[in-house]
């Protein structure tokens with residue numbers, strides 16, 4: 001039956017235990033480019049002007065797309081952050097592993113040390129590897145992060161040589177940077193404590209001091225107040241280590257530039273993991289008010305600026321022609337994700353998910369169909385592609401591009417779609433796609449050609465109210481849509497096509513069973 005079996009079997013059949021010492025090779029060559037994966041947070045398909053947005057402009061992303069390939073059918077594997085990032089790094093579906101849902105502030109490392117990842121594979125191929133920005137995949141062993149000690153395991157134990165991180169996501173505590181194994185600028189005399197309960201009865205929170213907040217919360221997000229914004233969870237201490245929300249984007253660019261400069265004479269892999277445009281949306285002052293869409297739009301412009309800065313660095317160092325740049329997002333858009341930042345009120349005609357329905361938390365197309373661009377100047381013919389590609393495929397594809405053999409039993413759900421990513425011939429990418437919501441939640445989308453099956457364990461369209469067209473309403477357990485006729489998934493045709501639905505249900509069940 002489905003490609004699952006043939007693909008997983010092919011992986012086993014193609015065993016190749018070539019071992020590499022991890023020595024750093026000389027500078028990138030046309031055959032083996034530097035690689036930068038830029039992952040936005042919660043950026044929707046329709047949030048960029050190259051995908052049709054008119055309420056704002058994203059000139060740097062548009063330029064990247066015009067110099068490379070803009071994918072119309074590019075996806076992330078889940079409609080929330082942690083499972084998409086887990087799958088991007090490991091090449092395995094998050095739903096196969098318990099505990100891969102949205103990570104809490106004190107979550108331990110979700111990816112176990114020694115797991116082969118996109119970073120370890122590229123490291124074995126001789127690349128210097130680094131991650132800058134949002135992590136949200138947990139830190140520390142079973143007991144969770146030791147905020148005042150060594151923060152390990154983390155990225156460095158799964159193949160990254162260096163990291164400069166926002167440890168969780170910025171609506172969760174704590175607001176500190178983590179550099180390699182330590183909280184940066186932490187004063188031992190003022191230790192950092194992080195917990196999920198108020199440390200004392202009179203401790204000020206987003207509930208007790210609600211009037212003092214400069215951005216009110218709408219659901220959750222009413223714990224510790226930092227920088228006038230209340231968060232999920234509680235923390236005390238670590239005052240010298242705390243950052244301002246407004247400075248995050250600048251810091252990611254600064255640290256990424258340092259990484260690129262430091263490794264310009266080697267081959268490097270940089271995972272640029274933006275926090276924009278996740279809540280709390282608090283762009284730098286110079287971007288505030290730049291769009292009519294409120295801070296959500298301003299953060300998109302800030303993210304676009306980051307993309308431009310990274311491209312300027314590549315130009316300045318003469319690296320644009322030997323660097324493959326891939327731009328994606330970790331899940332689809334959401335308007336109100338817990339703060340009253342005007343995203344709903346100011347949305348106007350802007351359609352954050354483009355023509356698609358749903359967004360973050362949803363297995364409708366809007367949840368996982370995202371901006372997806374590849375650029376490798378001089379090596380990729382610019383154009384638009386409808387090949388089916390997904391962030392989960394980057395592990396196998398990048399390994400293939402750099403000529404790194406994959407050991408058996410790793411990255412088993414990652415399909416080598418390198419031909420499609422590089423725009424070679426008529427490559428159509430993968431032949432089917434699974435979309436999941438959160439962790440092991442049980443809501444799935446399954447796309448094969450023009451057909452899309454939705455499976456809802458919960459019987460609910462999505463678990464958070466974020467946008468009018470998809471208010472949390474009841475839906476049947478299974479629905480079938482014809483994406484060619486009905487890209488917005490408005491007409492369930494399951495009764496008209498029982499055989500197709502039955503086959504797709506069986507295929508999806510087999511894939512999930514692994």
Ligand code: NG6
Nearest residue numbers: 080081082102169171219220337338
């Ligand atoms: C949800 C949060 C949401 C966001 C999300 C994670 C509430 C009510 N909602 O639980 O605000 O933080 O988790 O987003 O707390 S993600 O992009 O990192 O997956």
Ligand code: CA
Nearest residue numbers: 041042081330
């Ligand atoms: Ca996200």
